Amino acid sequence: FHYIAYHLESIADNARDVDFAMRWGFGWSVGPFETWQAAGWNQIAEWVKQDIEEGKALCNAPLPAWVFEGAVAEKGVHTPEGSYSAKSKSFVPRSTLDVYKRQEFRAPVFGSGAADPKTAGTTVFEDDSVRLWHTGDDVLIVSLKTKMHVIGDGVIKGLQRGLAEAEKSFKGLVIWSADAADGGAFSAGADLQSALPAFMAGGAKAVDPIIRELQDTFMKMKYSNVPVVAAVAGLALGGGCEMALHASKRVASIESYIGLVEVGVGLIPAGGGLKEAAVRAQREAKGNDILQFLKTGFTNAATANVSKSALEAKAMGYLKEDDVIVFNPYELLHVAKVTARSMFDAGYRAPIQRPVTVTGRYGWGTIRGQLVNMRDGGFISAHDYKLGDMIAEIVSGGDIDQGSVVSEQWLLDMERKAFLELLNNPKSQERIMGMLQTGKPVRN
Incomplete structure (x- = not known):
């Protein structure tokens, strides 16, 4: 606080710019001037002044006079009128350039009285x-x-x-x-x-x-x-x-x-995520082998990517x-x-709701073969294999002929059935409870 107050005049147009630079540069949620103001402007200023006088500060340079004067002493550096500029000794409002009209709720600053998106409109x-x-x-x-x-x-x-x-x-x-x-x-x-x-x-x-x-x-x-x-x-x-x-x-x-x-908690997507993988694969394939386009959607879901x-x-x-x-x-x-x-x-x-062409048992069997290799090679657990196999079955449309045409509801029903089956599975229950209790995935 001592440092930013001393250097404000020479490094920035106003206190808001310092806070934004620190917040956005370091990924902070609040800047140093905001922290000072939230903690009590005058109390912090007096403590810093006392440390300087007693030789406890890192530097013996005094705090600038503006820290203890007028509206700053009364409200802090951020006010609804603007943020304090040590150079012009005034409160500088936000820029009104047209580009900022695209920001209905601009980056808020503590104490500025900015519009609250939770109550606006x-x-x-x-x-x-x-x-x-x-x-x-x-x-x-x-x-x-x-x-x-x-x-x-x-x-x-x-x-x-x-x-x-x-x-x-x-x-x-x-x-x-x-x-x-x-x-x-x-x-x-x-x-x-x-x-x-x-x-x-x-x-x-x-x-x-x-x-x-x-x-x-x-x-x-x-x-x-x-x-x-x-x-x-x-x-x-x-x-x-x-x-x-x-x-x-x-x-x-x-x-x-x-x-x-979802596989992280021992479940499979059941809100239409796998159905959409099948729909998009068919659309992207444009008449070619759908399986080649299905692999991405399957892998993303099976590995929780x-x-x-x-x-x-x-x-x-x-x-x-x-x-x-x-x-x-x-x-x-x-x-x-x-x-x-x-x-x-x-x-x-x-x-228009259109039917979905699926890969059927051909696609399911091809993916299952790769999952068997991963399971038997020790790369995934038996329960990982079960989850992967269920996902493969759904995105392929199930045990039907290659090129079969199904509805979106058919795929949604498969998702829901598999999801409910997994809820009763002890291994999935272990993963769910582990995530709820520790916030971390359980490997089983």
Whole structure:
């Protein structure tokens, strides 16, 4: 604090610039001036002054006079009027250049009184799980409020409500959460904790309607009459990844970590993630051998592979070629809303549900052969083999002829059946409880 106060005048236009440089340079959530102000400006200033006078500081240079003067002594360096500049001895407001109009909620600074995205705009509906709101520009926004934006019953009901509201009164729906730009999550997946009571009371059968409703909601998103845009930033894992996959389009921050990670808790994706792997493989194959295009989707799910960036997510197939990557996370909401409106204005219509051509037992058997080699070679455990085999069966369409045509619902039913079977498996239960208790995957 002594150092930044002494050098502020010569190194930066104002205190805000120092805080942003330190935050963005080192990945901090708050900067040094913000920390000082949050801890009590005058108290810290007096302690630093006392240490200097007693020779306990690293340097005997006195604190600048402005630290103890006027509005700084009263409020600190960050105020709603702006941040303090030692050079001009005034509070400097934020830049009003047009480029910043793309940032509806700019990087917040402690004490600046910036607009809070959790309360901004007009709220259409709000409960403990979601907030539906808009800013008067014909696009409805769904913001998830759960911890790490996990998907439980409240979020599913909120998405259903948002879809109905958007189809009735708006040009599009954007899924965007307020803290994602500051290193939060788009969604860390399904809320296993909330499903535990149902499982304990009625076993796997009691979980069946929950999974079915999740699948139905994601399919409603995919075939909505208005465009649904997933504004992805941070973690999009498991069910969060599947939610993004079922949007009409994805707008992703460059720092997006996307993947189907269910095998880590001894389960398989059951929200349509494997179904989408089969659908996309068929589309990309364009009449060629679908298996060659299916390998990526299978491997990603079977190894719980997570992208290290949005660019890698494109290479992995979680983002499509025409999905938008945004380099400034504070512009994500603007780009997502513009994307939704432009799709609507271009005459958006819900896609037609088309049948899926699958590889059948040919694809399943080919992948299974490789899994057997890995199991017998000691590279994967017997339970890893079981999970991989189930994933291979689903993405291949099951024990049917190569080139068979199935519906998306056929694949979703296979996902759900396999998921419920695994819930009753002791090895999977070990992995689930291990993750809930320690937060780390169990290898068994």
